[in-house]
Amino acid sequence: MIIETFSYPRAAVIGNPSDGYFGKTIAFLFSNFQAKVQLYQTPELDIQPQRLDNTRFHSIRELVENVNLSGYYGGIRLLKATIKVFYDYCRECNIQLDNRNFTIRYDSNIPLRLGLAGSSAIITACMKALISFYGVAIPKPILANLVLSVEDKELGIAAGLQDRVAQAYSEPVYMDFNKKTMEKQGFGNYEVLDASLFPNMYIAFRKNLSEGTEVLHNNLRARFNIGEEKVLEAMKTWAGYTEDFREALKSHDYKTMHELINANFDLRRNLIAITPGNIEMVEAARSVGASAKFTGSGGAIIGTYENEEMYQKLIKALAKKNIDVIKPNIVN
Incomplete structure (x- = not known):
């Protein structure tokens, strides 16, 4: 059985850039573009590259353009870091994972480097595929935190919670990142909007x-x-x-x-x-x-x-x- 999960780009409607600074914001996802992850059981764990993860180029110029667009590692590093964060979370929470392995691949047509949360969409889709494959339940606020930790802790990418909250909920969300609330419960107060x-x-x-x-x-x-x-x-x-x-x-x-x-x-x-x-x-x-x-x-x-x-x-x-x-x- 092939598990397919999707995540979408985020648009901050109001309030940004206050999400990483104990502020408030409203954001929604839009499905004009998408990040898709496919995962299925195989004897070994295999991460398959996407078109932007090329290692063969027609010229030096093409290589440089590819690096400028998607960085040195493309989306492969996103998948690797997501799998690691998922595994570490399950271990810390005493969630037992079975011994199955899988092949995972991703595809995304979200325009890159335009502030549309394309990287976090790939990570969120990957995290949701792992959750489905192993049958793990992760609350949406915690899921958003985990996706953020993939970027800021594992990969050193500057980021805030807003994108990840919207992608975890897959609905328009009003977010209040009050400092005292964040320190007390580890996440903000989130309200789904119509x-x-x-x-x-x-x-x-x-x-x-x-x-x-x-x-x-x-x-x-x-x-x-x-x-x-x-x-x-x-x-x-x-x-x-x-x-x-x-x-x-x-x-x-x-x-x-x-x-x-x-x-x-x-x-x-x-x-x-x-x-x-x-x-x-x-x-x-x-x-x-x-x-x-x-x-x-x-x-x-x-x-x-x-x-x-x-x-x-x-x-x-x-x-x-x-x-x-x-x-x-x-x-x-």
Whole structure:
């Protein structure tokens, strides 16, 4: 029997980048792209590479382009680290695993290095496949923690909980990472939201604009850790935006949601140096009346639009700058 599990890219609707800083945020998954993991029993444990895990290239240039896109190890390291973290968790919790081995492979068409949580989608799908194969029950908040530990502890990749919580729940989630709560129970307070409440939303990205989320995360982390007042106040403000957005969502207050999305980015722009290409995407979207902010840490944007007429204007305006626009299929 072949076990197939799926995970999807994440879009932060409001509140980011406060998820790693005891803040609040709202995020959802969208199924326009996906990471898929296949796992089945075999005599030996075998991890099979995906197309981005090439070791043979037509030229040096092709090798360099591959490294720039997917790093030196592609997704193989993600699977190895996930299997190790899963095994260590089971051992620490006295969960007995049987002696079966397996072959595992993954495939993903999630655009890389655009702040869409493509790496954590692969890890989450892998973790869910292992859970299914061995019949282990792991609570969703703990699953999110384990996925995060694969990246930040095993692989040294700067990351926060937001992506992993959304992918663990596979539903839109309001997340409160209050420090006292996190210290007491090891995870935040998470509330599942109704996908049908969200307004008309778009996601846009330029595939050749890829800077990697760790650049922003490391800069903010250092400033947060030294207690820079401007950063601490911004985190409180983003948390407030999240609270206001949740209330506006429940009352169908689309105007307020539009304004909060714009305010989220504007605060970010005042706090952090943002590249011209990223600013161009936001300003192009806003030029037709849509709201716009980052979906994550740059490279892709998310926002609201009023109607189909505005959406078509949005497509036209962004196409002139080689920016793709999609309507996200929100996973619920």
